[in-house]
Amino acid sequence: IFKDYISRFPEESDMLITCNENVKLKVAAGSKDIVVKNLYLSCDPYMRILMSNQRSEIFVPYTPGTVITGYGVAKVVESGHADFKQGDLVWGLVGWEEYSVLKSTDGLFKIHHTDVPLSYYTGILGMPGLTAYAGFYEVCKPKKGEYVFVSAASGAVGQLVGQFAKLMGCYVVGSAGTQDKVELLKNKFGFDDAFNYKEEPDLNAALKRYFPEGIDIYFENVGGKMLDAVLVNMRVHGRIAVCGMISQYNRPQPEGIHNLMTIVYKRVRIEGLAVFDYYPQYSEFLDFILPYIREGKVKYVEDIVEGLENAPAALIGLFSGRNVGKQVVVL
Ligand code: NDP
Numbered sequence: 001i002f003k004d005y006i007s008r009f010p011e012e013s014d015m016l017i018t019c020n021e022n023v024k025l026k027v028a029a030g031s032k033d034i035v036v037k038n039l040y041l042s043c044d045p046y047m048r049i050l051m052s053n054q055r056s057e058i059f060v061p062y063t064p065g066t067v068i069t070g071y072g073v074a075k076v077v078e079s080g081h082a083d084f085k086q087g088d089l090v091w092g093l094v095g096w097e098e099y100s101v102l103k104s105t106d107g108l109f110k111i112h113h114t115d116v117p118l119s120y121y122t123g124i125l126g127m128p129g130l131t132a133y134a135g136f137y138e139v140c141k142p143k144k145g146e147y148v149f150v151s152a153a154s155g156a157v158g159q160l161v162g163q164f165a166k167l168m169g170c171y172v173v174g175s176a177g178t179q180d181k182v183e184l185l186k187n188k189f190g191f192d193d194a195f196n197y198k199e200e201p202d203l204n205a206a207l208k209r210y211f212p213e214g215i216d217i218y219f220e221n222v223g224g225k226m227l228d229a230v231l232v233n234m235r236v237h238g239r240i241a242v243c244g245m246i247s248q249y250n251r252p253q254p255e256g257i258h259n260l261m262t263i264v265y266k267r268v269r270i271e272g273l274a275v276f277d278y279y280p281q282y283s284e285f286l287d288f289i290l291p292y293i294r295e296g297k298v299k300y301v302e303d304i305v306e307g308l309e310n311a312p313a314a315l316i317g318l319f320s321g322r323n324v325g326k327q328v329v330v331l
Contacts, residue, residue, distance in 0.1 A: 027080040034102045036074035042122035043315040043327035048249040067095040091121035123326035124300040132160035134278035139241040140217045144169035152221035154181040156326035177321035203229035224255045231259040240270040301325030
């Protein structure tokens with residue numbers, strides 16, 4: 001298999017040295033498999049959930065001993081599928097390895113626009129971008145002038161939600177875990193204000209300071225104490241899009257939430273979202289976001305580490321806030 005492969009892709013032969021010998025790099029006759037060379041891998045918080053034994057409607061845990069999967073940008077090197085040909089660029093679920101054999105093309109998107117950085121398809125032009133778009137516009141249903149709060153605001157999803165809120169004419173405040181990230185939110189992404197939640201002993205008091213009139217929309221990325229504090233600061237008929245709760249992913253038991261009755265008092269609508277429900281809207285999302293990127297009206301910050309060997313540390317870094325912006329691994 002390797003000999004055949006190297007004779008056809010000589011320029012890539014050096015990459016094969018570290019390839020798993022058990023990986024079949026040749027598409028079996030009659031199969032619809034695709035072999036891809038992985039170019040960028042995405043570090044995403046949900047991967048931590050797959051490393052626990054929590055099974056849910058949307059998550060099936062990783063099987064220990066198998067190659068972990070994640071979002072990535074890749075180039076097709078061999079294809080048995082009529083819709084994909086050698087040389088096509090794609091994004092979707094791949095393995096954390098140099099080459100992957102993809103048995104299914106469900107959720108695999110062809111990349112047609114290459115005038116923007118390819119790595120963006122792990123972030124602003126990929127899964128996190130669509131999450132921010134669907135979560136903000138579809139779930140939060142924002143109106144001009146509303147008060148918006150975003151947690152984990154400098155991350156892959158949060159930085160976009162804040163900018164979408166500004167495009168909508170909202171007042172937006174973000175929270176992040178370092179002073180540098182706070183500056184980034186205000187000076188690069190145009191948030192009206194931002195604070196370092198690690199330096200706020202009383203989150204309720206902090207939110208009252210930043211939102212004296214209350215919060216209309218909370219884009220929830222962290223959960224736990226922040227959610228509890230937000231609940232009492234919501235306005236009547238406010239909306240909360242529950243995108244994720246990263247502060248809970250390393251905990252054996254979730255933290256208790258004490259202020260749930262305020263959901264009744266303030267008639268708050270809380271709605272969870274799963275990005276793949278919105279995959280049919282992906283091309284609509286691209287039409288929306290690409291002009292903003294090209295015109296520099298929406299900014300995107302990435303944190304890129306090099307090499308598969310550094311990918312595990314990059315993934316773990318998400319849970320201490322080591323990343324500044326979207327965490328990407330370039331292979
Ligand atoms: P980020 O790029 O924002 O990285 C994670 C960030 O979370 C860290 O940089 C850190 O920033 C912050 N963080 C880590 N631990 C804590 C903690 N204990 N308390 C508060 N903040 C913490 O990740 P993403 O933008 O990719 O993801 C953001 C959220 O969106 C996650 O909850 C994720 O699971 C969710 N998500 C959900 C999707 C869906 O379909 N529902 C799809 C994609 C993402 P800091 O320095 O500010 O602490």
